[in-house]
Amino acid sequence: MSDLTKLTIAEARDALRKGETTSVALTEACLAAIDAADALGAFVHKTPEIALERAKAADQRIKAGDASGMCGIPVGIKDLFCTKGVPSQAASKILEGFRPEYESTVSGRLQDAGAVMLGKLNMDEFAMGSSNETSVYGNAVNPWRAGNSDAALTPGGSSGGSAAAVAADLCLAATGTDTGGSIRQPAAFTGTVGLKPTYGRCSRWGIVAFASSLDQAGPMTKTVRDAAIMGAAMMGHDPRDSTSADLPVPDFEAMLTGDIRGKVIGIPREYRMEGMPEEIEALWARGREMLADAGAVIRDISLPHTKYALPTYYVIAPAEASSNLARYDGVRFGYRAKLAQGDGITDMYEKTRAEGFGAEVRRRVMVGTYVLSAGYYDAYYNRARKVRTLIKRDFETVFADGIDAILTPATPSAAFELGQTFDDPVQMYLNDVFTVTVNLAGLPGLAVPAGLNAQGLPMGLQLIGKPWEEGELLNIGYALEQAAGFVAKPAKWW
Amino acid sequence: MSIDRATAAKVAKLARIRVDEADLPALADDFNAILGFIEQLQELDVSDVEPMVSVTPMRLPRREDVVSDGDQQKAVLANAPDAREGFFAVPKVVE
Numbered sequence: 228m229s230d231l232t233k234l235t236i237a238e239a240r241d242a243l244r245k246g247e248t249t250s251v252a253l254t255e256a257c258l259a260a261i262d263a264a265d266a267l268g269a270f271v272h273k274t275p276e277i278a279l280e281r282a283k284a285a286d287q288r289i290k291a292g293d294a295s296g297m298c299g300i301p302v303g304i305k306d307l308f309c310t311k312g313v314p315s316q317a318a319s320k321i322l323e324g325f326r327p328e329y330e331s332t333v334s335g336r337l338q339d340a341g342a343v344m345l346g347k348l349n350m351d352e353f354a355m356g357s358s359n360e361t362s363v364y365g366n367a368v369n370p371w372r373a374g375n376s377d378a379a380l381t382p383g384g385s386s387g388g389s390a391a392a393v394a395a396d397l398c399l400a401a402t403g404t405d406t407g408g409s410i411r412q413p414a415a416f417t418g419t420v421g422l423k424p425t426y427g428r429c430s431r432w433g434i435v436a437f438a439s440s441l442d443q444a445g446p447m448t449k450t451v452r453d454a455a456i457m458g459a460a461m462m463g464h465d466p467r468d469s470t471s472a473d474l475p476v477p478d479f480e481a482m483l484t485g486d487i488r489g490k491v492i493g494i495p496r497e498y499r500m501e502g503m504p505e506e507i508e509a510l511w512a513r514g515r516e517m518l519a520d521a522g523a524v525i526r527d528i529s530l531p532h533t534k535y536a537l538p539t540y541y542v543i544a545p546a547e548a549s550s551n552l553a554r555y556d557g558v559r560f561g562y563r564a565k566l567a568q569g570d571g572i573t574d575m576y577e578k579t580r581a582e583g584f585g586a587e588v589r590r591r592v593m594v595g596t597y598v599l600s601a602g603y604y605d606a607y608y609n610r611a612r613k614v615r616t617l618i619k620r621d622f623e624t625v626f627a628d629g630i631d632a633i634l635t636p637a638t639p640s641a642a643f644e645l646g647q648t649f650d651d652p653v654q655m656y657l658n659d660v661f662t663v664t665v666n667l668a669g670l671p672g673l674a675v676p677a678g679l680n681a682q683g684l685p686m687g688l689q690l691i692g693k694p695w696e697e698g699e700l701l702n703i704g705y706a707l708e709q710a711a712g713f714v715a716k717p718a719k720w721w
Numbered sequence: 722m723s724i725d726r727a728t729a730a731k732v733a734k735l736a737r738i739r740v741d742e743a744d745l746p747a748l749a750d751d752f753n754a755i756l757g758f759i760e761q762l763q764e765l766d767v768s769d770v771e772p773m774v775s776v777t778p779m780r781l782p783r784r785e786d787v788v789s790d791g792d793q794q795k796a797v798l799a800n801a802p803d804a805r806e807g808f809f810a811v812p813k814v815v816e
């Protein structure tokens with residue numbers, strides 16, 4: 228078989244089962260593609276020995292007939308997941324040299340299913356960013372370019388390495404995590420599919436924590452079907468995460484009928500933003516038409532507290548981050564600053580954290596510290612938690628009124644150039660304007676590539692589903708994917 | 722509400738992140754930009770709203786109060802920047 232790296236999970240699985248290829252062949256093809264793609268900055272720790280060893284074991288399992296859908300499938304793992312014996316740095320200097328003694332539940336589930344880890348993927352430091360520019364490893368680069376320009380574009384963030392790797396066919400799929408849009412925005416920027424499951428679906432155990440009430444892992448894939456296959460393999464109850472849901476995980480792939488007749492799709496009027504590019508508006512309109520043509524009922528809805536989602540997020544996420552990142556103290560793991568004669572333990576903490584964290588992480592930890600500090604806790608943190616209740620209630624109200632899923636743009640623009648400077652940090656935060664509500668409400672969200680803009684860059688639509696209804700969400704996404712017929716690939720320049 | 726240099730220095734201290742004196746004005750500007758953005762939340766009347774504790778309605782699971790793990794000194798210390806004789810080593814804590 229030619230072009231093994233271009234296969235989807237479903238195609239590779241079927242070929243493996245028919246004996247048309249082997250996991251070793253797939254893995255070797257991916258490893259070669261990875262070695263030829265250093266210009267993309269996607270893979271930051273390569274694990275070829277582990278990959279080939281697991282591929283051989285997977286081939287044995289397939290031969291023995293003991294293989295799930297993910298068995299033998301080469302995947303990339305975001306650097307945020309702890310992987311036993313393999314560097315897991317969350318793209319931060321402060322975790323330099325850290326080799327976990329344990330495996331995260333999600334990467335462990337994939338491993339148990341027979342998936343083959345090719346290596347670790349670039350990301351924004353501690354998943355804080357929307358352009359993959361805060362990484363200690365340097366930028367990940369989008370395989371897509373605008374028109375005839377050779378300017379380097381962002382693959383989005385924070386799961387930028389995952390998105391770039393999947394879009395460039397370096398792996399068949401990758402894991403991502405999503406705290407405010409970090410799976411869906413990079414998926415939209417790279418013409419790939421990204422699923423953020425319902426909060427509690429994927430165990431957070433062993434994933435470096437950013438904002439624990441928002442963080443959720445999910446699959447980043449080439450197709451909706453692949454998201455169904457890989458997503459199901461990642462999800463499931465884990466007693467080691469107290470917020471992990473003790474609910475059965477359905478066979479999502481079996482639910483992909485493409486029949487969405489009678490499904491009611493909500494179009495939230497508050498997502499029509501002032502200054503939104505015409506091409507995004509047009510894409511959204513086409514999305515509505517495609518779902519209507521497939522037999523869905525389109526209904527205008529209101530989510531009145533939408534405009535407060537980003538400010539709410541920028542209280543809650545930094546607050547939780549400031550608590551979670553308190554553990555990086557230079558004592559138990561990772562980086563410790565060189566100390567001067569006479570430095571005490573406080574000097575060690577302060578110097579270690581100043582040198583170990585990048586600028587955006589330092590900024591967010593300090594903002595979080597401020598909103599949690601005496602005198603401001605009620606004014607900022609508690610108020611944000613109350614507004615979060617209102618944002619969630621907006622969604623509960625429309626779902627109770629019969630809405631099955633909500634259609635929105637995934638991002639306010641297509642991929643932008645790396646190296647842009649912004650006057651203030653808030654401008655970068657606006658990337659998450661359509662995605663962040665979903666994390667605050669704990670809902671599942673799916674980004675599906677739906678078209679190209681005038682410069683030939685991919686654009687994505689987002690579908691938001693009801694809690695625990697990833698199966699229905701994926702099926703609506705599948706219908707959208709069929710209708711959009713997005714098949715474009717980036718022209719290889721790397 | 723505007724953050725001045727002294728407040729920025731205090732926050733940096735609370736967060737245990739060393740910030741050079743010369744960098745404090747820029748830090749205070751960043752804080753002000755972000756806090757200006759989140760100031761919008763003051764527009765809403767939230768007096769009758771419960772603050773969210775858990776995004777999915779669930780009871781915190783309980784387990785037997787027994788030792789379920791342990792005896793992993795080597796693994797626990799494996800990643801320490803400075804481990805000696807079975808302990809984490811740190812600079813002098815008490816004068």
